Amino acid sequence: MNPVEREELARLLPSPGDPLLSDDRLARLEDHLRQEITGEATVRITGARTPGERAAAGRPSRSRRRFVLVAMPLGVAAAVLATVIATGAIGRGPTAEEEAAGLLKRIASAATAGEATPVREDQYLYIRTQGTMTDPGTAMEDVVENAESAESAKSTENTENTKSAAGKAGETGKAGAEKEYPYRRTDWIAADGERDGLARTTWPEGQPIPEGLPDGALKKRMQATTEDMTLSADPEHSFYHRLRALPTNPDKLYDKVWAETGGQGPTHEEAALEYITTMLDGAQLLPELNGALFRVAAMVPGVRVVEAAKDAAGREGVGLAFGEGDDRAVWVFDRESLKYLGSERQALLEVGVVDKVGDTPKD
Numbered sequence: 001m002n003p004v005e006r007e008e009l010a011r012l013l014p015s016p017g018d019p020l021l022s023d024d025r026l027a028r029l030e031d032h033l034r035q036e037i038t039g040e041a042t043v044r045i046t047g048a049r050t051p052g053e054r055a056a057a058g059r060p061s062r063s064r065r066r067f068v069l070v071a072m073p074l075g076v077a078a079a080v081l082a083t084v085i086a087t088g089a090i091g092r093g094p095t096a097e098e099e100a101a102g103l104l105k106r107i108a109s110a111a112t113a114g115e116a117t118p119v120r121e122d123q124y125l126y127i128r129t130q131g132t133m134t135d136p137g138t139a140m141e142d143v144v145e146n147a148e149s150a151e152s153a154k155s156t157e158n159t160e161n162t163k164s165a166a167g168k169a170g171e172t173g174k175a176g177a178e179k180e181y182p183y184r185r186t187d188w189i190a191a192d193g194e195r196d197g198l199a200r201t202t203w204p205e206g207q208p209i210p211e212g213l214p215d216g217a218l219k220k221r222m223q224a225t226t227e228d229m230t231l232s233a234d235p236e237h238s239f240y241h242r243l244r245a246l247p248t249n250p251d252k253l254y255d256k257v258w259a260e261t262g263g264q265g266p267t268h269e270e271a272a273l274e275y276i277t278t279m280l281d282g283a284q285l286l287p288e289l290n291g292a293l294f295r296v297a298a299m300v301p302g303v304r305v306v307e308a309a310k311d312a313a314g315r316e317g318v319g320l321a322f323g324e325g326d327d328r329a330v331w332v333f334d335r336e337s338l339k340y341l342g343s344e345r346q347a348l349l350e351v352g353v354v355d356k357v358g359d360t361p362k363d
Contacts, residue, residue: 097304104297134208185200190231197230203224273297306320315334
């Protein structure tokens with residue numbers, strides 16, 4: 001090829017440019033050059049942080065991996081590398097907390113999708129749940145004894161009736177220390193907080209008997225399968241207004257949650273996660289807040305993935321656990337959609353908005 005042809009071909013072809021090496025490749029070349037010049041090997045160690053990189057005061061910190069160059073003699077470097085390999089630091093999988101944080105971030109993305117549900121000030125939030133309640137272990141023998149004493153001055157017939165009712169309650173109470181009572185509950189919560197709401201609980205297998213009930217109330221409670229409780233009006237602390245007032249920026253929301261839960265719970269971390277739990281049902285109406293709550297949960301240490309979990313309604317999914325022993329709680333999510341199903345203690349069946357107490361959301 002003559003010079004003229006070569007020049008013409010070069011003009012037609014694009015410029016080769018200035019190819020760049022990846023950061024990792026450049027780092028390896030730097031290490032090799034350093035070793036050739038100084039006779040010292042460079043070992044890259046993960047996990048180091050400068051004081052300025054530590055988490056803000058008052059927050060639990062999560063390590064951020066950074067690379068630090070450490071120069072050392074070749075013999076020492078070989079020993080360090082042997083130790084790192086033996087302990088599995090190279091190529092290790094994610095920790096339990098890292099795995100949980102990754103799942104929470106995916107859950108947060110799914111939770112943020114969709115539009116917020118419109119709510120008028122004159123409407124009610126409708127929340128339907130299902131769970132179990134453990135009897136607090138009331139000493140029903142005391143109820144029987146008190147009933148007998150109280151009825152000793154009454155007619156024999158009334159005494160026998162009372163003893164019979166108290167005796168049945170005593171059987172329930174004795175078993176209650178080990179028995180869980182299933183329930184279904186529906187809440188109608190005034191959006192503006194200026195009107196009374198209602199919590200209606202159904203006990204298909206009977207309900208726990210609290211200590212100290214008068215005889216008449218005791219018998220009535222034993223026979224009742226549905227219990228209504230008034231949710232008193234409180235404009236200053238409207239549940240829906242509190243939800244709307246929460247920041248959806250994860251960092252700001254974290255700061256608020258952390259400040260609200262100081263000095264509570266077995267640990268501050270568990271108290272923060274329990275606080276988030278109280279907001280999750282209503283937050284289903286506010287996707288931005290819903291997602292932000294899960295992003296905040298990802299910042300709190302101590303959350304672990306439960307591969308096979310069931311909510312209180314028996315629905316299977318993937319779980320996220322926090323706390324230990326009796327304080328352990330597990331959030332449950334649909335394995336495919338990552339939708340929040342509730343927890344092992346209380347399943348979330350439906351959330352919506354209605355015009356008055358007693359209504360159900362329209363399809």
